[in-house]
Amino acid sequence: MAHRFWLTICFLPSAVAAVAAGLIVWNMPTRDERAIATLIMAAAEVRLLDSPDGSRYFSIDLQRCSNNDEPLTYVPHVPNVGSLYLKPAPLEDAGTASLLRVRGLRYLDVTRAIASNEQFARLGDALKHTNPGLIIRDDIRESVPLNFDKK
Amino acid sequence: MPSRRRVLVVRLLIALIGTLAMVATLIELKGQWALAREQRAVANLVKAGASVQLLGEENGVRYYTIGLDGCDRSKSNDELLQYVCNIGNVRALSLAPLPLREAGTKCLLDLGTVELLHLYVGDRSVPPEMYAGLKREMKRLNPNMDVQASDLDGKAVE
Numbered sequence: 001m002a003h004r005f006w007l008t009i010c011f012l013p014s015a016v017a018a019v020a021a022g023l024i025v026w027n028m029p030t031r032d033e034r035a036i037a038t039l040i041m042a043a044a045e046v047r048l049l050d051s052p053d054g055s056r057y058f059s060i061d062l063q064r065c066s067n068n069d070e071p072l073t074y075v076p077h078v079p080n081v082g083s084l085y086l087k088p089a090p091l092e093d094a095g096t097a098s099l100l101r102v103r104g105l106r107y108l109d110v111t112r113a114i115a116s117n118e119q120f121a122r123l124g125d126a127l128k129h130t131n132p133g134l135i136i137r138d139d140i141r142e143s144v145p146l147n148f149d150k151k
Numbered sequence: 152m153p154s155r156r157r158v159l160v161v162r163l164l165i166a167l168i169g170t171l172a173m174v175a176t177l178i179e180l181k182g183q184w185a186l187a188r189e190q191r192a193v194a195n196l197v198k199a200g201a202s203v204q205l206l207g208e209e210n211g212v213r214y215y216t217i218g219l220d221g222c223d224r225s226k227s228n229d230e231l232l233q234y235v236c237n238i239g240n241v242r243a244l245s246l247a248p249l250p251l252r253e254a255g256t257k258c259l260l261d262l263g264t265v266e267l268l269h270l271y272v273g274d275r276s277v278p279p280e281m282y283a284g285l286k287r288e289m290k291r292l293n294p295n296m297d298v299q300a301s302d303l304d305g306k307a308v309e
Contacts (some may be wrong), residue, residue, distance in 0.1 A: 006162050009166045010162055010165040010166050010169065011165075011169065012169070013166065013170040013172065013173040014165075014169035014172060014173070016173045016176075017169065017172040017173040017175075017176040020173070020176040020177050020179075020180045024176075024179065024180050024183045024184075027183070027184055028183075028187055029187050029190045029191045029194060032194070033190060033194035033195070036193065036197050036198070037189070037190035037193040037194045038190070040193050040197070040203055040204070040205055041190075041193075041213060042205075043205045045204060046197050046203075047197070048197060048199075048200050
């Protein structure tokens with residue numbers, strides 16, 4: 001009797017903690033849900049749009065975010081990111097690395113203020129290699145008509 | 152053979168550590184549960200085509216403006232409003248031009264933070280008499296709320 005009492009006292013709280021931890025893990029949103037929600041909570045604008053070929057893609061706009069690097073870490077986890085609008089702010093190594101992990105990007109809007117000319121040229125080449133057909137718009141090159149994003 | 156006193160101390164230590172772990176995990180569970188629910192609701196609304204925008208944060212509480220106008224027509228206002236209710240802190244809300252049923256109406260009445268509400272009135276959306284009753288009830292719950300409506304052609308309805 002005493003032995004059973006002590007077994008309960010000792011291990012019941014740990015068992016409850018283990019169950020609670022399991023519930024936390026079980027209830028977690030999926031990675032893409034977390035990425036979309038975290039971007040919105042960081043004041044990014046995330047919209048699901050229709051492309052001319054009938055498929056759907058996400059358009060992400062970081063203009064209202066406090067910086068580029070932190071929100072960019074979540075962008076690779078959002079499926080089917082078609083267009084991305086960066087904030088006219090510096091892009092550090094972390095943001096560049098995140099950007100290079102994005103696949104399927106078709107349109108990137110960025111200004112030259114985010115990187116040096118050489119850095120930008122390297123980034124643009126690398127992105128076009130990993131995202132075939134990518135259109136990059138900045139404030140120096142001739143602007144591309146902004147009718148890509150259609151609802 | 153360890154003394155009885157030592158055995159008692161070890162058992163009490165295990166119980167104490169386990170209890171502290173349990174309390175910490177339960178507190179964490181409460182916070183994570185609410186955050187997970189908010190994150191899933193926000194993501195599901197965006198995936199359904201809604202517009203969800205963060206307005207700001209006050210005392211650690213995030214406030215949103217949500218537009219359901221552009222959502223998939225396969226989803227009903229009631230289904231979408233379930234997600235909105237899971238987010239909770241919505242300042243401005245625009246419904247989709249679809250019917251609104253009891254479940255959705257209950258969600259609307261439960262949302263205490265909405266300051267601006269827009270919905271569509273007409274045959275294929277919210278009936279005029281239902282709109283009148285809903286507006287009355289929502290103004291009673293929150294006199295500062297601005298309730299607006301338009302028909303499916305975009306013309307304002309009083």
